Amino acid sequence: MTRYAHVTGWGMAVPDRVLTNAELIQTIDTTEEWIVSRTGIRERRIAAKHETTASLATKAAERALDGTQIDAGDLDLIIVATATPEYLFPATACLVQDMLGATHAGAFDLSAACSGFIFGLNMAAQAIRSGSMERVLVIGSETLSRYVNWEDRGTCILFGDGAGAFVLEARETPGGVLSCVMRSDGSGGDLLSIPAGGSRFPTSLETVHKRQHTIQMNGREVFRFATRVMASATREAAKRASLEMDHIELVVPHQANLRIIEAAARGLHLPLDRFMVNVERYGNTSSASIPIAVCEAFEFGRIRPGDHLVLVGFGAGLTWGAMALEWVSPERPVRPGVRPRHRLLTLFAHLASLARRVWRRIEGLIWGASSESSD
Numbered sequence: 001m002t003r004y005a006h007v008t009g010w011g012m013a014v015p016d017r018v019l020t021n022a023e024l025i026q027t028i029d030t031t032e033e034w035i036v037s038r039t040g041i042r043e044r045r046i047a048a049k050h051e052t053t054a055s056l057a058t059k060a061a062e063r064a065l066d067g068t069q070i071d072a073g074d075l076d077l078i079i080v081a082t083a084t085p086e087y088l089f090p091a092t093a094c095l096v097q098d099m100l101g102a103t104h105a106g107a108f109d110l111s112a113a114c115s116g117f118i119f120g121l122n123m124a125a126q127a128i129r130s131g132s133m134e135r136v137l138v139i140g141s142e143t144l145s146r147y148v149n150w151e152d153r154g155t156c157i158l159f160g161d162g163a164g165a166f167v168l169e170a171r172e173t174p175g176g177v178l179s180c181v182m183r184s185d186g187s188g189g190d191l192l193s194i195p196a197g198g199s200r201f202p203t204s205l206e207t208v209h210k211r212q213h214t215i216q217m218n219g220r221e222v223f224r225f226a227t228r229v230m231a232s233a234t235r236e237a238a239k240r241a242s243l244e245m246d247h248i249e250l251v252v253p254h255q256a257n258l259r260i261i262e263a264a265a266r267g268l269h270l271p272l273d274r275f276m277v278n279v280e281r282y283g284n285t286s287s288a289s290i291p292i293a294v295c296e297a298f299e300f301g302r303i304r305p306g307d308h309l310v311l312v313g314f315g316a317g318l319t320w321g322a323m324a325l326e327w328v329s330p331e332r333p334v335r336p337g338v339r340p341r342h343r344l345l346t347l348f349a350h351l352a353s354l355a356r357r358v359w360r361r362i363e364g365l366i367w368g369a370s371s372e373s374s375d
């Protein structure tokens with residue numbers, strides 16, 4: 001039996017706080033005209049103090065699960081693609097696993113910056129197609145606002161916060177993930193990075209003073225690289241899926257800059273209306289940008305069952321990739337009563353997690369007492 005990996009659920013979560021260009025021009029030397037004409041961005045979302053990469057990821061995941069026939073406890077694996085994890089370790093994916101109550105799932109983070117969601121989807125699809133897994137949750141989640149230097153006008157205008165999630169399930173019906181292209185070029189690693197805080201430059205007074213914990217970017221070089229790879233990766237993914245460009249109903253590109261998307265459209269000889277664009281409202285949300293764009297494309301009626309899509313992204317690393325999909329899922333049949341049920345399951349998951357923490361403490365005390373008495 002041939003197995004296929006289908007997207008059966010999708011969801012997004014963005015913070016309520018909107019940061020407009022009008023607000024930004026009060027604090028840095030820029031203009032509304034410059035930002036809009038060079039990037040297409042008009043506003044972005046900024047996480048509130050209580051919102052984190054894991055909390056946004058969990059919210060997006062709950063929404064993705066809401067549209068499926070499964071619960072968090074049925075998941076085999078959770079992959080969180082993120083460039084802004086909560087900690088170096090534990091993985092953000094483990095925090096999400098705990099918050100969802102996905103007690104049978106393995107969980108890990110994937111670090112491929114803005115290409116991370118595509119890379120994660122490909123890993124999930126391979127695990128499903130090989131027969132080793134049935135249901136995988138893939139999330140792209142970011143709180144980039146915490147890593148931005150708000151005095152650097154070359155970067156702070158670009159980034160925003162948010163999360164998007166897909167549930168992938170094994171099916172016998174042909175379709176779902178058709179092909180994927182994954183590429184990297186580490187020689188360009190210095191073009192876009194957060195230099196300090198890792199083992200190369202551990203946190204010190206000097207790294208903090210030099211603002212090396214914030215995003216550093218050579219925008220012009222990243223721009224040149226992006227315009228080179230977006231069209232070629234899209235073409236390659238389509239070719240591997242035996243699809244003519246004319247048969248692709250929608251291209252969902254990484255939302256970094258409207259000019260990069262326009263260049264990709266020119267390179268592919270496709271009209272811009274064949275591309276999903278929402279960069280004007282969210283800015284660049286890195287690994288979250290593609291799933292957020294897919295969710296909105298669905299909401300705006302731009303994806304119908306049977307459509308062929310190409311998702312295409314690029315980012316720090318350097319990394320880039322594209323994935324062709326046949327969207328076979330029925331139009332979002334939200335199960336009646338599913339939200340209250342999921343909320344109840346989440347509450348149980350939190351209680352069970354608390355119980356495990358308490359039990360771990362008690363066990364530790366008992367173990368400590370017994371090892372003391374045997375000394």
Ligand code: UT7
Nearest residue numbers: 029030031034038114153154157219220222223256257315
């Ligand atoms: O997910 C991947 C993440 N990164 C990206 O996708 C970034 C890709 N790069 C870009 O999107 C663009 O390169 C930027 C939007 C970052 C910059 O646009 P650009 O057209 O490449 O501008 P530039 O870097 O060539 O700079 C042109 C001028 C410079 O002034 P001088 O040196 O010519 O006098 C900059 O200092 O624009 C200046 N500039 C600004 N001016 C007003 C840079 N940022 C700003 C600003 N407001 N915010």
